[in-house]
Amino acid sequence: MIPFAFYLFAILITGLFLVTVMSKNVLYAMTSLAAGMVLISGLFFILGADFLGVVQLIVYVGAVMAVYAFAMMFFDVTRDVEERHDKPWLVFLLGGGIAVTLVVIFAAPIMGETVHALYPPVAGATNPQAVGLVLFTKYLLPFEVASVMLLVAMIAGIILAGKKMEISLSAMDEDMIADTKEHA
């Protein structure tokens, strides 16, 4: 049952991501990407990593892809996007190279059968608890660093986006708008 589900998910995910890459339609690309994300969470569930699965759902599907979609709304989704490929072989080479590298990186330990859990799961701990244990012991430092980095990024984002936020064009009359344009 589990292998069947895995292969099913794997094929679907690959197919959907292929659609994402190949489709000229923004809407299809975006939708299939989101669908792929949902199916990836399925893989997590198969592995018993419920928490990660749901996080995958919430973060990627619920948040990241929604922000993507938000950006996509600036396009005319009814029209196809013509991509310009100046050097298609370069894209192919780089993309292929990265893919191969990733496969090698992840496959190597399995091939070498040297995978060991440095911190074996604590017996009795539920899924989120296990994640928590790992995060707050071995990976505490990277976790906190990542948090700080995210905080920095967030503050930077707010500052960048918040520039001139107090200026409301709809609250200004025409002369004031013209003035602001001149200054800019």
Add this chain to the structure above:
Amino acid sequence: MMSKNITITIDGITCQAQEGDFILNVARAHGIFIPAICYLTRCSPTLACRICLVEADDKRVYSCNAKAKDGMNVITQNEAILEERRAIMEVYDVNHPLQCGVCDQSGECELQNYTLELGVDAQHYAIPDTKRGTADWSTVLHYDAGLCIVCERCVTVCKDMIGDAAIKTGPRGGDPLDKAYKETMPKDAYSMWNKLQKSVIVPSNGTEYTDCSDCGECTAVCPVGALTEQDFVYQTNAWELKQIPATCAHCSSGCHIYYETKHTSIENPEEKIYRVKNEWNYQSLCGAGRFGYDYQNSHVTKEKPAFDRAIAAVKKADIIRFNSVITNEEALMLQTLKEKQGVKLVNPEARALQSFLRYYGEASGQGIYPDDFKTIMKESDFVITVGTKLRNDNPNVRYVFNNIQKMNKGAGFYFHPVGDTLIPTFGKSVATFEHKPGEEELAMYVILDLFANREALPELVRKTIESYHSTRTKTVTEKVMETVTTTQVDPETGEEKEVTKKVPKTVKKEVEYDHNGLVEALGADAENFGDLFDKMMKKKESFALILGEDLYFHPRAENLARLAALVETACGMKLAMVPPKSNSLGVALLCDLDAEAEGYVVGYNEPGDFALSALGTGDLDMPAFNQQEGTLTTMNKRVVPTNAAIEYGGYELNDLMNGLGLGKTLTIDWTASLPTDRGFRAVDFDALPNGYTNDGQEHRGYPLDVPAVPKRASEIEAFDEGIILEGTLAYRCNPQRQFNDFTDKSHQIFEAFALYASPARAEELGERVVVEFAKGSLELDVIAEERISGAIVEIPDFVSDKNIYALFGDNRYATVTLRKGS
């Protein structure tokens, strides 16, 4: 009757007038308002309403009756006059039914108008009402005595204008007025009321039905809703009707009329003519004009196949036969067809007039008769008609004849073979000559004899006249006063006295007199004619001669035309002619007409191998006269416009012309192309006026000015007795209200196509009779006509299918054999 120009002042306004004009007419001509209910412009004052009271030089006079004098100062209203007028209006409103809501006159009612104008807002007088019912006086007249205000306009117009005198005032049976009113109310109002309370209008022959020509003029002049046309009663309201100024096309009078139209009913939105109205102050209509309006060719659509056949027929045609019920424009189109296609144009009545006019022109140098009937009516006081059946041929000529007798205190001669009992009733000074057909020339000789300076006449004429004269003796009875002395015994004293008295005594005496054989030949009493004529000639200044259709169809028309020209010059008479049919004069002026011929005939409202017809019976439909725009040439020598009252969806003659490549965009585009060398003017149709001004001036189209023609020396031929017709005679003459197929189609005109004869003759003939002419025969019902006298029978020609013209040939009289019919 030339009159002097004078100046009077009315309400401070200086007015030009002519001596003898009534103050009211002067005021009206100058736009000054004087209320008047009973007065009719062209009739004698009735003095029934007394509301036209004015002060002229500080004296109260009735303005309808008082003649203007030079320098007169007239005040139309002051307090006393207004009080009097108001009292009169109040009296008129006493017992007048408050049914304005349903009254047919409501909206154009003079009682309403004057009641409002004079501010009657309360009623001070009262009297018990008398029940007065409604009556249908004839097939067209409807009288509601309850609404009648006894202004007697109807009586006046019937007598003074129409000549029938068919109605009069009769007893009403109302209560006498309260004596107390005599003291309290204004004098004029009291006497008016007194009269009002006593009378209603009744037929003058003592029966319940009028014996008249059913012209309906009385309904037109009625100021209230009392007299109405029967078919119009409670049909619609005056204000809903759309007035379309037009011209009546039934006879050559070309009277000005208004078609009054409205949608037919709730279900049917098509326009329908509800009635015909006229400007009755300036123009009187006949029964045909007033009631014969619904002859339209309705529900016609453009049928292309029929149209194509018509084009082919016109191309193929040798002859186009048409009658005079046609506009000038159409006549011009036909003439164009003749010029371009070489067809022959056949129209017997117009052709007769055309040749007569040509003969007249050759003799007199004038292209057309010099005078018109309007002037004759206004100015002449001695009118003579020759060769026209006055009562039937043209109602307006009859009105002219009658009006001259009544208004101008005139006299008249009526020469006609068919006796008419109505004509003598027109006036005391009317002499009728019931001569034999063919003796028309003698009539002209009589006129020359009586009115011309004999020395100035051509020798032949003079000799002919003289040959009829002889000196004869006659026995006259004279009254002589004889002085008689008798002895009388005084009853009281017993004394005898000699009394001398003058006693009248009739004495017979032989006197010599100038016997006029002409008069005798024409069937009059030659013995007393001289005295009669002397009486007739008293105070006569202006003479007029009216010639009719008999002469155009006369075998010696040419000679008659010469005699007419001679009468005009030698006697100083006005001369006018009666065109036989509607637009005969226009056709005669516009078309070159041909004699009857053989060939392929296209008939326009006439029978033919291919018939264009506005009657709805032809091969291609044409618009009837109330669906057409165009002009007519009237007998008053005017070109007058007429308008379409009812929609027409089919083809017109102009479309046919367009189909042949000869047309113009619209029919009325031809109006400006009417030939100027024949008296027409190059005026656009839309520029032609059609109405009257307040002073009665006619602003309708334009007068013809036919250029003079070269005079040709021609001798008058001697009278030939051989042309006098004897034996059983028929006369081509229509009943009073029938003129053509269109009048026949109208639902309110009932005169049948039958043989008309005097009552005695009708009894002799039986109910149905076969009339055998030289060229064919005809079976007809016999109708007794009270007004005819003599043995000659009348056969109508208003049904074109019967082809009466062919039966009669080139004469209006025919010798016929009458057999009892089945």
Add this chain to the structure above:
Amino acid sequence: MSLEHFKNRNVGTQNYRMLDLDPTPVTGWGQFKQVVRRSLSLELLVGLKVTLREMLKALLFGKMHTTKYPFEKLPIGPRYRAIHEMKRLLESGHYRCIGCGLCEKICPADAIRMDTHYGENQRKEVSEYTINFGRCIFCGYCAEVCPELAIVHGGRYETASEQRASFSLFEDMLTPIDQLKSQREFPGYGSVSVNADTNIKKTPLAY
């Protein structure tokens, strides 16, 4: 009079009252404070209270507003001006319309048409009388101008039908002869005035 007078199109009673609203906060902190204040003062609950109260009133105290229209109808004002009615004379039952055509003339929508004829009793009879309700604007002029009080506006306001003609025939508008007793008339403009009898002076009609 100056032009301002005309430019002031505020034709109401001008009876405006300033609500003592707090000034709109401009700073973020101010806005936050406003939210907190409003939240804590439980203004929102007032709205909930109102709706709940209305519901309870409706359900428990029968104060439901709904009228189930085609099945129940609200009483209409006695002088409501809807579909026309043609009245009859109370004494004889004959229709009052005399066919004078005033309504036809005055109708601004040209909706009225009538055919009349000379009746057998020598009166003006109305052959047919129609009002085109597709055009009628219910202005009431016809009723106002009618000299006989023959045409009035009635209370029939349901004018949907398969055919426009459904209401407009004379017979349909006429008071049914069996309901003559219940024909109602109202005093007011256009009707006979209350003191009409005393106002009429002595006229011939008095005899």
Add this chain to the structure above:
Amino acid sequence: MMEVTYLGIIIKAILILAIISAIAGFGTYIERKVLAFMQRRLGPMHVGPYGLLQIAADGIKLFTKEDFIPQNANKLMFMVAPVITAATAFIALSAVPVFPDFTIFGIFVPSIAADVNIGILFVLGMMAAGLYGPLLAGMSQANKWGIIGAARTAAQFISYEVVTGLSLLAPIMMVGSLSLIDFNHYNETHPWMVFMQPVAFVLFLIAGFAETNRTPFDLLENEAEIIAGYATEYSGMRWGMFFIGEYANMITVSVLASIIFLGGYTDLWFIPGWLAIILKIAFMFFLMLWVRASWPHVRPDQFMWLAWKVLMPLAVINVVITGIVIMV
């Protein structure tokens, strides 16, 4: 006693689908009735007794209505979008326990279709995925109102997911589990969460309204402003699926609130647990209708402002305080 089988799961899934669909339909009837009563009207009355068959009538209407797709729309996406809404709503429900476990016909039936031990997160995740319904619908229909609706969808859902998550964090910290069954059990021994975490409850309610697209926060399809937002071009059963999804979400939120904050299906005094939770869910559902009848719409900018500047800070503060309390 038999354990639950795959067959049982499928049967349960079908049952949930059927029941929730029916309840969603019935919900429309209830909503119309409640709104009507609050405006002192009668609501649907004529189809069936008291208008009960109005649902059937509406269903027939929706099924038989012409199903049209705008000419320039992306047809596939246009057709898929309503299905996403409905599907995510039902999937979310699969991880929600409604009743206590019970035995029927000798078969032990757990109250939950899929007992994931991070149930609460799963529900939130699926509801988050639900945003694709309106989003894709709005983007695919080639209609400017749709696009605006879609934009609002993205903004509103992302923002309020944060609030939902943070508001629930404090109760999660207290329970120490993400399983909804654990939450229910927690209620058996503790007072209702609403009394311990009132702020969290209010925040959750507000965010719940926002995520279920209910008045006063139904900005995605605010008729007064943007016709019908993402649903502008939809008709018939496709539109019906949005509707069912919305009602299913309403039920989900009601159930969540009942279980997390209102004591779940534990027995309440003499009321058995299954009845108690039905009453609680019903109240929550009614509350949504009540609010709709009472309060006006919120302006979009105010709404975002509220999320980021008021609700989120409050939620964070709540979490911090809760943490401190727990530590101490």
